[in-house]
Amino acid sequence: MEAQQNTEAEAEEDFEPLTATYERLRHSEDPEELHEFAVRELPDRGDQAAFSRATALLEAVAGNVHTPVEDRIHLAETMPFPNVLVKLSQDQDASVRKAVAANTDCKNWLVGRLTKDSELEVSSTALRNPKTSWKMRLEGAQNEALDADTLDFLGQLGVELESGAPQVLSTMVRRAVALNPSTSEATLKRLAEDTIPAVAKAARSRLNADEQ
Known part of the structure; x- marks a missing residue:
């Protein structure tokens, strides 16, 4: 029925x-x-x-x-x-x-x-x-209000994650993560070993500044 x-x-x-x-x-x-x-x-x-x-x-x-x-x-x-x-x-x-x-x-x-x-x-x-989009990812990587876990995720793009990603774009995102004051020390230490000099330099600069 x-x-x-x-x-x-x-x-x-x-x-x-x-x-x-x-x-x-x-x-x-x-x-x-x-x-x-x-x-x-x-x-x-x-x-x-x-x-x-x-x-x-x-x-x-x-x-x-x-x-x-x-x-x-x-x-x-x-x-x-x-x-x-x-x-x-x-x-x-x-x-x-x-x-x-x-x-x-x-x-x-x-x-x-x-x-x-x-x-x-x-x-x-x-x-x-x-x-x-990479544009949104870059803006996110520059956002100081973003949480450390998401910044860590963005900091792995083009390396541990999405290894086939466009090198120029993924490098820009990782460098922005390295420069972001909200990025964790653990992420910075990993980025300091990045194969791209601009990323590694930015991360080391942040680490050195934090130690002073």
Whole structure:
């Protein structure tokens, strides 16, 4: 009986215009209804109309604060669709934005935006995302408010991490880490042994200054 009711509800939804369903979900205060849409399996991509409709409705669900936070995090972690991720990147809950920041299906411009997030856990996560541009990584390496662990991560780019990275860009990031006052002594000691003289010199200069 329940399965029949669900089938009838889905059939009824199919007859509802997309804009009407979108607005209903966008303003819904029913967490159970929103949960059902958040976890519903997407139609096959071969059915372009149904697939496009489903992803459009997920945007409405993602942007609704009444959608359970665990469902918003789930969408942020698993969705590859920019329209859905943009909504979630603006979520009032930092844990949702952090999940978006870690999503490797994110567009680089969206990850870049999250590197500027007011919450350090979000911005730090975005800086670790391989989709983050080198420009954003360099700005992060120069940010004195950044935590030591993330600075250590950035200080390994082009060496221990992403060894195939562009040498000029990764060198600029590591040197910026070496010059950052918030970089830990352990990271500085490693950078002082960097094979690139400019990086090693910057790190040694910082270490010497700290000893005086």
